[in-house]
Amino acid sequence: MxxxxxxxxxxxxxxxxxxxxxxxxxxxxxxxxxxxxxxxxxxxxxxxxxxxxxxxxxxxxxxxxxxxxxxxxxxxxxxxxxxxxxxxxxxxxxxxxxxxxxxxxxxxxxxxxxxxxxxxxxxxxxxxxxxxxxxxxxxxxxxxxxxxxxxxxxxxxxxxxxxxxxxxxxxxxxxxxxxxxxxxxxxxxxxxxxxxxENKTLNQFLLLSKMIDKIKVEKGLAYSVLTFEDYLSCGCTDQDSSGFVSEIRSLKNVEVAVLVMEYPKNRVHVSLRSKNYVDVSKIAATLGGGGHARAAGCSFENADPWQVLKEVLTLVREAMGG
Amino acid sequence: MxxxxxxxxxxxxxxxxxxxxxxxxxxxxxxxxxxxxxxxxxxxxxxxxxxxxxxxxxxxxxxxxxxxxxxxxxxxxxxxxxxxxxxxxxxxxxxxxxxxxxxxxxxxxxxxxxxxxxxxxxxxxxxxxxxxxxxxxxxxxxxxxxxxxxxxxxxxxxxxxxxxxxxxxxxxxxxxxxxxxxxxxxxxxxxxxxxxxENKTLNQFLLLSKMIDKIKVEKGLAYSVLTFEDYLSCGCTDQDSSGFVSEIRSLKNVEVAVLVMEYPKNRVHVSLRSKNYVDVSKIAATLGGGGHARAAGCSFENADPWQVLKEVLTLVREAMGG
Structure with missing residues (x-):
């Protein structure tokens, strides 16, 4: 002391x-x-x-x-x-x-x-x-x-x-x-x-709805993408999707949740969350990012969100032993 | 004692x-x-x-x-x-x-x-x-x-x-x-x-997305409707929309949130929530329901969800002094 x-x-x-x-x-x-x-x-x-x-x-x-x-x-x-x-x-x-x-x-x-x-x-x-x-x-x-x-x-x-x-x-x-x-x-x-x-905007809700409609689930893993066009069409910025990745993690039987967000055009941020055993900070570190074992992220300039998603999913599947 | x-x-x-x-x-x-x-x-x-x-x-x-x-x-x-x-x-x-x-x-x-x-x-x-x-x-x-x-x-x-x-x-x-x-x-x-x-199903999320897409907001009031067809198309039952009305209440500047849910066909349940000053239990009581000041509800048999919504909104607008 x-x-x-x-x-x-x-x-x-x-x-x-x-x-x-x-x-x-x-x-x-x-x-x-x-x-x-x-x-x-x-x-x-x-x-x-x-x-x-x-x-x-x-x-x-x-x-x-x-x-x-x-x-x-x-x-x-x-x-x-x-x-x-x-x-x-x-x-x-x-x-x-x-x-x-x-x-x-x-x-x-x-x-x-x-x-x-x-x-x-x-x-x-x-x-x-x-x-x-x-x-x-x-x-x-x-x-x-x-x-x-x-x-x-x-x-x-x-x-x-x-x-x-x-x-x-x-x-x-x-x-x-x-x-x-x-x-x-x-x-x-x-x-x-x-x-x-209790301070959400209707635009945020519309963006959430877009994210939900694009969620894909495969054993233990769930992911979605928000493109720059999605943000624009909802009148939102990247600040409005803060916390959205936790919604994906709240899915039953999902260990790892991934959200790829493009804002502005060709600037891509990836949020990674896990529930119990996958250390997502290691995955983020491989991609030049960082964070904690259960919550991590990484960013890319001049990137395509779908290409980034593909790379991230490969690493996540590896980490999950698949 | x-x-x-x-x-x-x-x-x-x-x-x-x-x-x-x-x-x-x-x-x-x-x-x-x-x-x-x-x-x-x-x-x-x-x-x-x-x-x-x-x-x-x-x-x-x-x-x-x-x-x-x-x-x-x-x-x-x-x-x-x-x-x-x-x-x-x-x-x-x-x-x-x-x-x-x-x-x-x-x-x-x-x-x-x-x-x-x-x-x-x-x-x-x-x-x-x-x-x-x-x-x-x-x-x-x-x-x-x-x-x-x-x-x-x-x-x-x-x-x-x-x-x-x-x-x-x-x-x-x-x-x-x-x-x-x-x-x-x-x-x-x-x-x-x-x-x-963190035990949600993807079907629940799809139902939530449907609810969000139908949210309407007017000064201090926000509402949405889930029809029996919505539940069917998402593979959901009325149990899956439990808590959805709180999502509507989480909108900024909203005092009263209303969710009208039809499940099964022509059985309509209304959930009412308020944030600070509107006593929604009084509105529910007028319609034969009950509850607390900030959370109440009522149910109707052989009813049309849109007709029920209309009646509820009239009462809510009255209660809000509009």
Whole structure:
């Protein structure tokens, strides 16, 4: 616990603090940055929370999210931090343009990714946590931060989203206990779930329908393709098909799910999911991608989606022993 | 707590116990019956768990579920119980053919439905519980039952399913604490979620695609129709569209979701869901149905689905002040 106590000293001794999350922000990232920002502000410090990317609109209704700044806004403010806290990033390139200022500052890294490269001066990295927001919750408690309904709700967001609303294998007893404590403090699970999950567009549904109509199933394997024309005809972008591959995995008796997505024209991304035993990260790595054993992906430029599908299926069938 | 102590005495004093759940069993029902059966068997009693209906196949892999008996099997066994415990049923007609034997026995009712009619000799009814399985968990603990991985997992099933995997408004701090305790005892949230939720058939997906293609949206309201021909062409029955109305509700800015389902020919069921303020149970009641404020339904014999849709939409638009 030496690292943790040096982290506490560093935060306590600093007066001007910049807290940075990652680009392509998800619920855990947003929740972590905002919860620590609100926490440290409570200690009377000058604190800015920053994410150098567009915040998905469904998160903007949660407390504190609208106050997040990007890199330009940060430069405008001429804010000179005593310390930069980087949250939920396994490597420095994840912070977007903030990467430019990292070398000039003392960096604290707080992250739950097993792949974290310890690029901070102080690193609190612990992959037994289901979410970085869960680490922030513990940190805030050690710092004596008082939780009200607003802080509890935004902090709950990270615990819920990074565990797939308590359905993934990282749903431990400790995660559920922390979630219970946040609910006791005022977090509203139904409000969080409804705000994040019940925000689909009709166009997204039409795209899903296109994906479903093209699903093919063969023993233990299911796959589909979305071409650039599909996206165009539904008025969608690649952001709209986020999570679609999980729908394919939800098919009975399917071990591996593959979704090939072309957006824009000739840029092809492949999402791979497995249920129990196939390590899809190995398949993705063979194709220059990466990820986890149960969720991985890879991308291709100047490619044809059907050709990519063919190559991926060959590798998946091999991995499945067929 | 007088009722609770008389419940404990009754169970402790009885040697031959029949535990009955409801027809059209859901996760909470199955979880409750099996968990109490396994619990009381541990006390050396002769206990049978019964549900007089088909068990949805995805539940059969959970511990103890295959041992559930129906009414015919019960008659075959010539089992004469000292007490009948009825779980998760708001009225006696919910037990299927077991209703015939209720008058001859001492009945204990354990239920979390606010609409429960207290039809037992001893009634433990408490709608502050999110699930009847949560009541069974507390009861088993009072009875000193020891939890292993199997019992923890099947008991967890009810807590998870009746709260929509911790997303509905009944997700309290106590529910999450109990879930955490069951996980500590060996329950596997990911296994439970994956087993129950990742068991869709391709035919179900094709039916979903048909529903999506027919969704219509108008300010705050979204609806769709599945005709008998749709079910036939996808090789589906009405069981396959269970939960589809929630997909419609997941649309952004939609307050009320309506799904009209015709199965079989000219038998029409309407599912109504709302997000925040429209009481759909009132609409359902006007049409001879019932339910809760946010989830209700009604059924029609010898009806045309499009005509039914028209009538329902008129009522919904009225309720929405339009």
């Amino acid at each position: 030496i690292k943790f106590s040096s982290l506490i000293s560093k935060l306590t001794d600093s007066q001007r603090i910049l807290i940075v999350g990652h680009i392509m922000p998800d619920g855990d990232d947003i929740s972590s940055v905002v919860s620590l920002t609100l926490g440290l502000q409570q200690l009377g410090k000058s604190v800015l929370g920053a994410i150098d990317d567009k915040i998905p609109p469904e998160y903007l209704v949660f407390p504190g999210v609208k106050d997040l700044i990007d890199y330009e806004k940060f430069l405008d403010l001429k804010f000179s931090p005593d310390v930069v806290v980087v949250l939920d990033c396994s490597s420095p390139d994840r912070v977007g343009r903030f990467v430019k200022i990292l070398p000039e500052h003392t960096i604290v890294v707080i992250d739950h990714h097993a792949t974290n490269g310890f690029f901070g001066d102080i690193n609190w990295v612990d992959s037994t946590y289901a979410a970085t927001a869960q680490m922030v919750f513990h940190l805030n408690k050690v710092l004596g931060i008082e939780y009200n309904e607003e802080l509890a709700t935004i902090n709950f967001v990270g615990l819920a989203t990074d565990s797939g609303f308590f359905r993934y294998s990282n749903t431990t007893s400790n995660l559920l206990k922390d979630a219970a404590e946040l609910v006791e403090m005022g977090a509203k699970p139904h409000f969080v779930a409804s705000t994040i999950l | 007088i009722k609770f102590s008389s419940l404990i005495s009754k169970l402790t004093d009885s040697q031959r116990i029949l535990i009955v759940g409801h027809i059209m069993p859901d996760g909470d029902d199955i979880s409750s019956v099996v968990s109490l059966t396994l619990g009381l068997q541990q006390l050396g009693k002769s206990v049978l768990g019964a549900i007089d209906d088909k068990i949805p196949p995805e539940y059969l892999v959970f511990p103890g579920v295959k041992d559930l008996i129906d009414y015919e099997k019960f008659l075959d066994l010539k089992f004469s119980p000292d007490v009948v415990v009825v779980l998760d049923c708001s009225s006696p007609d919910r037990v299927g053919r077991f209703v015939k034997i209720l008058p001859e026995h001492t009945i204990v009712v354990i239920d979390h439905h606010a609409t429960n009619g207290f039809f037992g000799d001893i009634n433990w009814v408490d709608s502050t519980y999110a699930a009847t399985a949560q009541m069974v968990f507390h009861l088993n603990k009072v009875l000193g039952i020891e939890y292993n991985e199997e019992l923890a997992t099947i008991n967890f099933v009810g807590l998870a399913t009746d709260s929509g995997f911790f997303r509905y408004s009944n997700t309290t701090s106590n529910l999450l604490k109990d879930a955490a305790e069951l996980v500590e005892m060996g329950a596997k949230p990911h296994f439970v979620a994956s087993t129950i939720l």
